[in-house]
Every structure is written in C-alpha cells, then in structure tokens.
Amino acid sequence: MMNFHYPNGKRYIPAKKEIIGRKKEKKWSYSNRGMTLEEDINETNEFYLERNIAVIHKKPTPVQIVQVNYPKRSAAVIKEAYFKQASTTDYNGVYKGKYIDFEAKETQNPTSFPLKNFHTHQIDHMDKILKQGGICFILIRFSLTEEIFLLEAIHLLTFWQRMKDGGRKSITKEEIETYGHHIPLGFHPRIDYIKKIDYLLNSNK
DSSP states (O other): OOOOEOTTTTTOOOOOOOOOOOOTTTTOOTEEETOOHHHHHHHHHHHHHHHHHHHEOOOOOOEEEEEEEEETTTTTEEEEEESSSSSOOOOEEEETEEEEEEEEEEOOOSEEEEEEGSOOHHHHHHHHHHHHOEEEEEEEEEEETEEEEEEEEHHHHHHHHHHHTOOSSEEEEEHHHSSSSSSSSSSSBBOOTTTHHHHHHEEEE
C-alpha cells in the first residue's frame, strides 16, 4: 500500500465519506455504462478539445516520491510519497477567453451533499477565482439517481459560510435543484456543461 503525506508532513488518510465509492452490486443503466464522474468529464473535455470548443484539462497532482521498491528488475512499486502542495480544484482551462475552474464531486446520499467533501483551501481558491472574474463552479453527481448538477461557486461559498455560522453541514438536494443547473447525461459529449456556461454568460450580460 502506498502512503501519501501532505506538505506539513502529516500522513494522508482518506476520510470516511460518501463520495466516489459505488456499491459493488449496483446495476448500471446503458446510458451510464459504469463510467465514473471523472471519466465522463475527461471524455467531455476531449470532445471539446477535438472540436476547438474549449481547452480544459484535469490538473495534475504534484507528488514527491520518497520510497520505491523494485520487486522485479522490470517493475518499480512506489511505497511512499508526499503531496508537494495542497490540491485546489480538479479542472481548469479557457472558454471564449474566460478562465474556467471547477471541482467534480459525487455522493451516494440521495437527499443532500455533505460540505465535508471540501477543504478550506479549496473554498479560498474558488473565492479568489471569482474575485478575478473567472468562472468557477462544482459539478455534483447524485450516484443513486445518476443526476448531475452544475452549482456556481458563489452559491457554494454561501452554503459554506452558513455552515461556519453554525448552520447545517450539507447542501440539500432541493437547494441544489433551486440554485444549480441540471445537466442531462448524454452520449457524446457525456456531460455537456459548456451549454450551462453559455447560459450563465448570456444571463450576466
């Protein structure tokens, strides 16, 4: 098992959370084909890139390798590594001259999205993007219903502040439906979030 450490030296321990994981016996629909949210977004970004629609990529996570084992001459196994810096958001790029920055999250909770899935430095990063006039948002997938929503960072910051002020530690699905934008799962591209960005750009004119 490979060990990761944060820049402060503390060992990275995955939090007990409801995101990312899927039930082993889940029956996938034809439209989903068992793809993860990240795979769907990466496929969508490739679609945009090939057609010169937008240039958006997943950010690499810089790590420093400190221990490597060589069980075979032709193979190397990384046993321990450190995150060189705390991660911010998952994706960034440019669309119509606008800087795009967003995070992708998934939850198996059918009625709400836990804010514990975010870290303070991610929220601070999103706040800075907004202050510079960039387009910042999160893509949320409710795994059990296979629903995907785009929620603008400005609303996420409001819900985060509510939590800091002693309010609920999650965003209800009703709030996401009210303030977010539903994205139907398509075939090619899989998650056409650019259409929602076009809507937001036109709405702010």
